[in-house]
Amino acid sequence: MTSNVLIVYYSQSGQLKEIIDKTTAVLLQDAEINLSTYKIEMEEEFPFPWDFYSFFNAFPDSFLQKPHKIKRIPADILNQKYDLILMYYQVWFLSPSIPINSFLQNQEAKQLLNGSRIVTISGTRNMWFLAQEKIKVLLKTNQAKLVGNIALVDHTPNLISAITIVNWMFSGVKKKMFNFLPFPGISKKTIDESERFGNILLHSIKQNEYKNLQHNLIDADAVVVKPFLVSVDTKGNRMFKIWSKIIDTKQGNQRKKFLKLFYYYLIFAIWIISPLVNLLYYIFYPFNFLKYKKQIKYYQGIE
Numbered sequence: 001m002t003s004n005v006l007i008v009y010y011s012q013s014g015q016l017k018e019i020i021d022k023t024t025a026v027l028l029q030d031a032e033i034n035l036s037t038y039k040i041e042m043e044e045e046f047p048f049p050w051d052f053y054s055f056f057n058a059f060p061d062s063f064l065q066k067p068h069k070i071k072r073i074p075a076d077i078l079n080q081k082y083d084l085i086l087m088y089y090q091v092w093f094l095s096p097s098i099p100i101n102s103f104l105q106n107q108e109a110k111q112l113l114n115g116s117r118i119v120t121i122s123g124t125r126n127m128w129f130l131a132q133e134k135i136k137v138l139l140k141t142n143q144a145k146l147v148g149n150i151a152l153v154d155h156t157p158n159l160i161s162a163i164t165i166v167n168w169m170f171s172g173v174k175k176k177m178f179n180f181l182p183f184p185g186i187s188k189k190t191i192d193e194s195e196r197f198g199n200i201l202l203h204s205i206k207q208n209e210y211k212n213l214q215h216n217l218i219d220a221d222a223v224v225v226k227p228f229l230v231s232v233d234t235k236g237n238r239m240f241k242i243w244s245k246i247i248d249t250k251q252g253n254q255r256k257k258f259l260k261l262f263y264y265y266l267i268f269a270i271w272i273i274s275p276l277v278n279l280l281y282y283i284f285y286p287f288n289f290l291k292y293k294k295q296i297k298y299y300q301g302i303e
């Protein structure tokens, strides 16, 4: 029996495309799987490499989940019925990126998503937890069923990855900063090893059975949850809510001024607040042990 599987993605640097190639390699080789790919295309593309203004100007719309216009979804993609949709996405400012948000709120996409089974696969720096919650809400609105989640991240320490990713985003080149810092983004090893998830996906597709999919993915370390990062994400979301609402009301030079202030706030948050959150995390770890255990279980799950 042939199964139709659709890949939906957006990627600026091509990192997510590399992840797609690895995680779908076995699906591509299977004669009974009909794999289609749809790349989300924006009416007005975001720059890559980014410049200072465009990067921070993407913050309010990302965080407030304001959709932008995307190009029409090709008819041959829309006219198929899919057994499974693999949705590859990245996080921008603790929210699903604008292209993914725009897709999930697009009228034509609703047709694709309605009643479909979805596996989400994110490729981020390391802070994807609350963005995934926002994706869950949008999937529910579209009557789509989340059946699995894979989260690929940069495993270098939080402060190091914060420096290297900025250098990457503003230069467009994945290079070792100062010649000694690790490469930015998700490591080649992590991407190469993501091939193993393809076999787990293949098994579910072949059996047409998705009940154990997330369980099998978790067993293969597809979702590693660090409560310290969840805590930074949660606190960041609270502050971003205030900042995004303020900046959203500003235009022209006023907006530029506020975006600069937001940039200073981010530096402060990353270099002062997040190490403090980390310190408090370790001090109070024994008292919060049960809470963290629950958190890990929740964010590894798909409910």
Ligand SMILES: Cc1cc2nc3c(=O)[nH]c(=O)nc-3n(C[C@H](O)[C@H](O)[C@H](O)COP(=O)(O)O)c2cc1C
Pocket (backbone or CB within 6 Å): 010, 011, 012, 013, 014, 015, 016, 017, 055, 058, 090, 091, 092, 093, 094, 095, 123, 124, 125, 126, 127, 128, 165, 169
């Ligand atoms: C504007 C912007 C904001 C980002 N914010 C976050 C974030 O909040 N959390 C995170 O883990 N990664 C963040 N990233 C990294 C992306 O999730 C992603 O890993 C990176 O942009 C590479 O994706 P690509 O496949 O589109 O090239 C951000 C990237 C950009 C460009």
